[in-house]
Every structure is written in structure tokens, then in C-alpha cells.
């Protein structure tokens with residue numbers, strides 16, 4: 001059973017995980033700013049960038065959607081250790097008042113360094129510019145000189161006439177640029193009013209004398225390449241403490257100290273995250289560089305990091321063409337080959353036999369799983385979830401957007417409750433209908449399982465005393481479930497909580513008990529696949545405005561295949577309601593629900609909690625407290641004062657007896673839910689009759705005869721008299737068979 005569910009979850013998770021963007025360590029990290037992707041080790045909030053150095057802390061300007069490293073705009077980040085920024089052109093203009101036009105500025109690159117892919121460039125006539133690297137134990141300068149007395153010819157080259165370029169010292173973190181005009185002929189200032197000095201990535205600046213000497217200010221920014229790496233040690237020095245993830249390799253930075261990471265061949269993704277490198281499926285990828293070269297895609301099989309071309313039986317692979325060729329018939333090579341051949345053949349046959357046996361076993365297993373999966377409605381759910389199923393689908397698939405809208409962005413004021421399983425929000429759909437939306441806690445995969453389980457279970461049930469599932473949403477990281485909205489709180493709140501009130505009379509309580517019992521009986525025996533709720537408690541019983549009970553929270557429930565009486569599961573439930581036998585043996589069967597129901601019935605009778613820690617040891621547990629009161633013949637002392645009156649003592653006694661039977665230690669001794677429901681229903685029926693005819697009549701209840709669901713549906717006609725009821729009942733026995 002768990003295997004079946006497992007299969008299903010795996011499918012769901014594979015679906016979900018392919019959707020994830022794997023650039024950042026946590027899904028809460030921003031992965032884009034404008035059109036620049038931000039990938040670890042870079043990040044824009046604490047916990048998202050590599051903590052080794054603040055340089056990796058970028059900022060995203062929300063208004064302009066531009067990414068910044070310090071005050072420099074980032075335009076591209078590569079895994080191989082390059083960061084492209086935009087840097088402004090610096091310039092100074094001709095000044096007639098004095099003759100020392102000087103340009104001067106200093107730039108600091110935090111812990112990143114200037115790449116030698118950049119060119120230091122000066123534009124202007126009769127200008128020289130130089131750049132000094134200020135870090136390290138020695139200052140290092142380089143520069144160039146540009147001369148002209150008229151506009152040079154257009155040739156796109158920056159060759160010393162109006163424009164000069166020189167390579168830059170790599171590894172500089174801090175540098176100063178100075179530029180100066182040394183000849184101040186006014187004739188020059190006409191066609192060259194300003195001079196410029198800037199860094200630019202090689203090949204990204206084409207000098208155009210007529211435009212650029214006149215006005216380069218129009219182009220304000222040029223791309224500049226910076227080098228980055230992790231830490232200051234080599235791969236050998238960091239050893240296995242490098243941050244490079246699985247299927248990636250550590251490479252010493254070629255441009256500076258420290259190292260960079262790279263996904264291994266056949267893998268793709270972010271090598272700086274533990275699980276960042278993903279296998280490339282060469283058989284299906286569309287990028288030509290990674291694509292398989294098998295002659296036919298149908299023979300391609302993807303493996304971790306590679307692919308193989310495999311030929312069908314009777315064919316061989318031709319290594320030069322990677323195509324399949326029909327096998328050649330073996331030639332006769334003498335007796336040695338025959339002996340060798342036969343022994344090899346023998347072992348091959350043995351091997352094949354073992355393989356085949358294994359395969360058959362596997363297939364059987366898979367078929368069994370498939371069988372269970374389909375039997376339990378998994379296929380139907382899958383169909384429903386994918387939306388490809390028949391059109392009578394009642395589990396609607398909601399989009400993430402509509403869910404967000406319905407809950408007003410998961411607003412806090414919309415929270416209806418927070419339980420072990422997650423948070424329940426009040427949602428308003430576009431057609432202004434009110435729904436309850438349940439959302440699992442983030443990052444708890446066991447809860448996701450329970451969610452899917454609940455969809456699986458609820459899609460099997462259609463009962464008016466079960467809260468109905470309207471739909472679900474699988475687009476979000478954690479699935480959301482959408483239910484009908486039940487507005488009057490839980491039975492637990494009514495009995496013990498904030499909205500506890502005296503309006504819950506014995507008649508209400510008895511009806512609620514009948515409804516719950518009938519629902520459980522239905523789940524156990526009438527639903528298309530038997531279901532054990534596993535977490536029956538007053539907190540899971542919702543009440544609507546007519547105080548009709550609605551059983552909720554099927555997260556822990558189990559579908560029981562027809563041919564199995566009981567299952568072994570991890571013990572799950574709520575203290576105080578948990579069947580002691582199940583707790584001890586781990587064997588789950590429907591009698592566990594009977595026990596929990598008994599406790600609920602006791603709560604209805606006494607108005608006390610299932611487990612009360614304020615009480616002395618022996619009476620902490622309501623079951624013990626109640627049972628001992630029964631034994632000592634002082635039942636009426638423990639009954640809730642609100643329900644007790646002259647006329648209902650006999651019913652209360654009867655209900656108490658049922659409650660005690662339900663909570664017997666041995667599951668075998670407990671009645672079945674169907675019998676419980678019938679007995680409680682009988683109490684209700686005689687009561688109605690009693691009031692109507694004002695005389696008392698002992699009811700004759702045949703424990704095995706009543707179709708509970710149908711009888712309770714007949715509740716209204718019961719005033720027609722005892723005999724007619726009997727007739728109705730008999731009728732239903734026949735209908736039920």
C-alpha cells in the first residue's frame with residue numbers, strides 16, 4: 001500500500017522538481033533581477049549568497065529592475081568566474097580659462113579583480129591616459145598616448161590617432177585612472193571638445209572618429225569584465241571542503257587566487273550548489289551541443305552523465321555510424337572455439353535465465369503495484385489531476401494565481417486555523433463563493449504526502465456528512481486543497497472551546513453522534529474502497545449552521561484494498577483517541593476508528609476533553625474516568641449537566657453503554673461501526689416516536705439489519721409509526737443486498 005503511494009508521490013515530485021529553478025540554495029531566494037539571472041554564489045539576500053565574502057552580496061533596484069554590484073550595474077554572471085558590469089565613461093571637457101584639464105578617478109572592486117579581457121581606452125586628441133593599480137605591494141602603471149590635429153579617417157581602429165588602447169594589468173582590485181591633455185590648441189577643441197578615459201571589454205568599442213571625438217558622452221556606459229572566484233586557496237588546498245556540488249569539479253581560477261566550479265561533462269546546472277548539477281538527457285535535449293549522435297533517437301538511452309546507443313535484439317551497433325546493423329552469422333572456427341563458444345554460451349544462457357527470472361519477478365511486482373494503484377483510484381486521481389480524464393470530474397484544478405487571489409495573497413487575516421497539517425485559509429472564489437483552502441507547511445514533504453493522500457481518499461467519497469473536496473492546486477510548491485466552507489467551527493470548539501454554548505442540546509448531540517457513526521460506517525463498508533479515517537476526534541468534526549456534522553481531515557486516512565482486513569502502518573493518531581491495541585501492535589483495522597468514536601461519544605455525553613491533564617492520574621483519560629463511573633454506578637455524576645433531564649436518562653444510559661463498548665481494550669470485542677450507528681439511530685427514532693405518541697416502547701433493533709445511511713435518510717418519515725418504520729427497514733435490507 002505504501003509502495004503504491006510511494007510510486008504516486010515519486011511521480012508528483014518528479015513533475016514538481018523539473019519545474020524548480022535550481023539557481024539558488026532556497027526557493028525563497030530571488031533568481032532574477034530584470035533580465036539578469038542571479039545564481040549562487042551570488043545572491044541578493046542573506047542566506048542566498050556565498051557567505052565567504054560580501055562581494056557576492058548584490059542588490060536589485062526594485063524600481064529600475066537593475067542588478068548592482070556596489071554602484072556598478074551587473075549585466076551577466078557566468079559560472080566560470082566572470083561578472084560583467086556596466087561602467088560609465090569618464091570625461092572632462094576643454095576649458096578656456098586654464099590649461100590643466102585633468103581627469104582623475106579611483107575605482108574599488110571589493111574582492112573581485114579586473115579581467116585582462118578589458119582594454120584601457122582613451123579617446124581625444126593630444127591626450128595621454130594612464131592607469132595605476134593600487135593594491136599589492138607595488139603600484140603598477142600602464143597607459144597610452146593619442147595624437148591628432150584634425151579628425152582622423154574612419155577605419156574603426158583605435159590605433160593611436162584620436163584613440164588609444166592598452167591591455168590592463170589583471171588581478172587589480174583597486175585602480176586609478178588619470179588622463180590629461182597636453183596640447184591646447186583651440187583648433188582641436190572645435191572637433192574634440194572633450195577627452196575620455198574608460199575601461200571596456202575587448203571588442204565592445206568601435207572607434208568612430210567623427211562621432212566619438214565630438215560627443216562620446218552620448219554613450220554613457222561600457223561593459224567591463226571582472227573575475228571572481230571562491231576564497232583564496234587552490235582546489236588542492238581546500239580538498240573536499242570546496243563548495244562545489246555533486247557531479248561538479250573544482251578548477252583553480254586561471255585569473256586570480258581561489259577556485260571555480262564546473263559541472264562534469266553530461267551535466268548541466270549550477271555547480272556551486274550541492275545538488276545543482278543535473279544530468280542532461282542527451283536523448284531528448286534540443287541543444288545541439290549536448291545532443292546524442294545515435295543514428296536514430298529511438299535507440300538512444302540516457303544514462304547518468306552519458307547516453308548509449310542500444311540496438312534491438314539481433315542487431316549490432318556500428319561504431320563508425322552509430323547505427324544498428326543486422327548481426328552477422330557466426331562462422332565455424334574449429335573445435336576450440338566451439339568449446340569456448342559453448343561454455344561461454346552456457347554461462348550466457350545461465351545469466352540470461354537469471355536475468356529473465358529477475359525480470360519476471362520485477363514485472364510481477366510492478367504489475368502488482370500498478371494493480372493496487374489503479375484499484376485504489378490512483379489512476380483516476382492522476383487522470384483527474386492532469387485534467388485529461390473524463391469530463392465528469394468533480395475535483396477541480398485551480399491555478400496558483402486564482403488561489404492567491406482567493407486568499408488575498410495568503411493574508412494573515414484570512415487564516416481560519418493552523419493545525420498539524422498546515423494552515424487553513426478562508427478563500428473567496430471569483431464567483432464569490434466562499435471556500436476553505438488548506439496549505440501544507442513549506443518544506444515538509446511528509447505533509448505533501450498526506451495532502452495527496454487526502455485527495456486520493458476524498459475523491460473516493462461522496463457523502464453529505466463528509467466535508468467535500470472541491471479541488472486542488474498543484475502548481476504551488478506545496479499542493480493546496482480547496483474544500484467547501486463550513487462556517488460554524490468544530491465540535492471540539494463547541495464542546496470545550498471559545499464558542500462553547502448551551503445551544504448544544506442532547507437532541508443535537510445524539511444527532512451528531514448518529515451522523516458521525518453513520519459516516520464512519522459508510523467509510524468502513526459502503527464506500528467503493530473501504531477507508532479508515534485514523535484520526536477521528538472532535539477537532540476533526542466540523543459543524544455547519546444547522547449543526548450538521550461534517551467529518552474532515554483525511555490526511556492520515558488509509559484506503560484498504562478489498563482483500564485485506566488490516567494493514568501494518570506507522571502508528572498515527574491523536575493521544576486520547578488512539579486505539580491502545582493499534583498503538584501496541586501497529587495493526588490498523590476499522591476497530592481503531594470505533595475506539596476513537598467511543599471517545600467522541602463520551603465527550604458528547606460528559607462535555608469533557610478526551611485527555612485532561614489537570615485531573616488525577618486514573619481519571620486523566622476520559623475513557624478510564626467514564627468506565628469507572630459506569631462500573632460504580634454513578635454515571636449521572638459525570639454526564640454534562642446541560643444534557644441531562646427527566647426524559648432522556650434511559651437514552652443517556654444506552655449511549656453510555658455503547659460508548660463503553662466502543663472503547664473496549666480488545667478490538668474484537670468492540671462492535672462494528674455499522675452496529676453502533678444502528679443502535680444510536682434506534683435511540684433517536686424511539687425518542688422521536690416517544691415524543692409523538694407520548695408513550696414508551698422498547699425498540700426492537702436487529703443489529704445487522706439496518707442500512708444506516710438509508711435509515712437515517714428516512715428519519716423524517718419515522719413519525720408514520722413504528723410498523724411503517726419496520727417496513728421501511730425491511731425494504732432496505734433487500735435493497736442493501
Ligand SMILES: *[C@@H]1O[C@H](CO)[C@@H](O)[C@H](O)[C@H]1NC(C)=O
Pocket residue numbers: 046054057058059
Ligand atoms: C548586502 O548589501 C546591501 C547593500 O549594499 C546591504 O544593505 C546589506 O547589509 C548587505 N548584507 C549583508 C549581510 O552584509
Ligand SMILES: *[C@@H]1O[C@H](CO)[C@@H](O)[C@H](O)[C@H]1NC(C)=O
Pocket residue numbers: 061062063064
Ligand atoms: C533605484 O534607481 C532609481 C533610479 O535610478 C533611484 O532613484 C533609486 O534611488 C534606486 N533605489 C535604490 C534602492 O538604490
Ligand SMILES: *[C@@H]1O[C@H](CO)[C@@H](O)[C@H](O)[C@H]1NC(C)=O
Pocket residue numbers: 035036075076
Ligand atoms: C535586458 O533586456 C534589455 C531590453 O529588453 C536588453 O537591452 C538588454 O541587453 C538585456 N540584458 C541582458 C543582459 O540580456
Ligand SMILES: *[C@@H]1O[C@H](CO)[C@@H](O)[C@H](O)[C@H]1NC(C)=O
Pocket residue numbers: 035036037075076077078
Ligand atoms: C551571459 O554570458 C554567457 C556567456 O558569455 C552567455 O552565454 C549568456 O547568454 C549571457 N547571458 C545573458 C543574460 O546575457
Ligand SMILES: *[C@@H]1O[C@H](CO)[C@@H](O)[C@H](O)[C@H]1NC(C)=O
Pocket residue numbers: 095097098099100
Ligand atoms: C581649471 O579648471 C577646472 C575645471 O574647469 C577647475 O576645477 C580648476 O580649479 C582650474 N584650475 C586652475 C588652475 O584654474
Ligand SMILES: *[C@@H]1O[C@H](CO)[C@@H](O)[C@H](O)[C@H]1NC(C)=O
Pocket residue numbers: 134136137138139
Ligand atoms: C601606491 O600609490 C598610492 C597612491 O598614490 C600611494 O599612497 C601608495 O603609497 C603607493 N604604494 C606603493 C607601494 O608605492
Ligand SMILES: *[C@@H]1O[C@H](CO)[C@@H](O)[C@H](O)[C@H]1NC(C)=O
Pocket residue numbers: 215217218
Ligand atoms: C547625442 O549626440 C547628438 C549628435 O550626434 C546630439 O545632437 C545630442 O545632443 C547628444 N545628446 C546628448 C545627451 O549629449
Ligand SMILES: *[C@@H]1O[C@H](CO)[C@@H](O)[C@H](O)[C@H]1NC(C)=O
Pocket residue numbers: 052053111113230231232233256257258
Ligand atoms: C579575496 O580575494 C583574494 C584573491 O584575490 C583571496 O586571497 C582572499 O582570500 C579573498 N578574500 C575572501 C574573504 O574571500
Ligand SMILES: *[C@@H]1O[C@H](CO)[C@@H](O)[C@H](O)[C@H]1NC(C)=O
Pocket residue numbers: 239240241
Ligand atoms: C575530507 O577528507 C578527509 C581526508 O581526506 C576526511 O577525513 C574527511 O572526513 C573528509 N570530509 C568530508 C566532508 O568528506
Ligand SMILES: *[C@@H]1O[C@H](CO)[C@@H](O)[C@H](O)[C@H]1NC(C)=O
Pocket residue numbers: 318319320321325
Ligand atoms: C559501419 O558502417 C560503415 C558505413 O556504412 C561501413 O563502411 C562499415 O563497414 C561498417 N562497419 C562494420 C564493422 O560493419
Ligand SMILES: *[C@@H]1O[C@H](CO)[C@@H](O)[C@H](O)[C@H]1NC(C)=O
Pocket residue numbers: 293319320321322
Ligand atoms: C558520438 O559522440 C561521442 C562523444 O559523445 C564520440 O566519442 C563518438 O565518436 C561519436 N560517434 C559518432 C559516430 O559520431
